[in-house]
Amino acid sequence: MKRLFKVESGNLINKAREYCETKKHRFTLPRERVLSILKQAKIPMGAYQILEALSSSHEKVNPPTIYRAIEFWLKHGFIHRIESMNAFIVCCEHLQHDNFCIFICDGCQQVIELDMCHLPAPMTNDIVKKQLKITHASTEVHGKCRQCQ
Numbered sequence: 001m002k003r004l005f006k007v008e009s010g011n012l013i014n015k016a017r018e019y020c021e022t023k024k025h026r027f028t029l030p031r032e033r034v035l036s037i038l039k040q041a042k043i044p045m046g047a048y049q050i051l052e053a054l055s056s057s058h059e060k061v062n063p064p065t066i067y068r069a070i071e072f073w074l075k076h077g078f079i080h081r082i083e084s085m086n087a088f089i090v091c092c093e094h095l096q097h098d099n100f101c102i103f104i105c106d107g108c109q110q111v112i113e114l115d116m117c118h119l120p121a122p123m124t125n126d127i128v129k130k131q132l133k134i135t136h137a138s139t140e141v142h143g144k145c146r147q148c149q
């Protein structure tokens with residue numbers, strides 16, 4: 001199975017460390033480990049899958065520690081939550097967009113982050129007309145990848 005995203009080895013962790021230093025956030029070992037596990041994942045991972053991966057390779061980790069790390073990376077745009085799968089993936093466009101769109105293969109569970117990050121104009125117009133304020137938007141498109149068709 002091919003890699004989900006165009007994240008160079010080590011680059012994401014260095015970028016995250018620099019981001020935390022610049023923004024005066026702590027770059028803790030649990031945060032680093034969670035991001036590293038997600039970076040290496042070939043398919044989206046749920047919190048308990050992350051917990052299992054960390055517990056098998058390191059000392060015992062508590063679920064609240066994992067959830068805090070996940071929430072931190074979500075808040076700061078390094079990972080995305082895939083709502084339909086209750087799972088997480090690394091963002092390949094960190095801080096480059098407020099919205100994201102992903103394609104999920106129903107056959108192999110491969111996830112591809114698509115370049116289209118903007119909401120369609122008719123939707124945006126309707127939101128403006130109704131005086132709504134968007135905090136974030138995620139679009140999930142399901143189907144079959146080339147290998148699974």
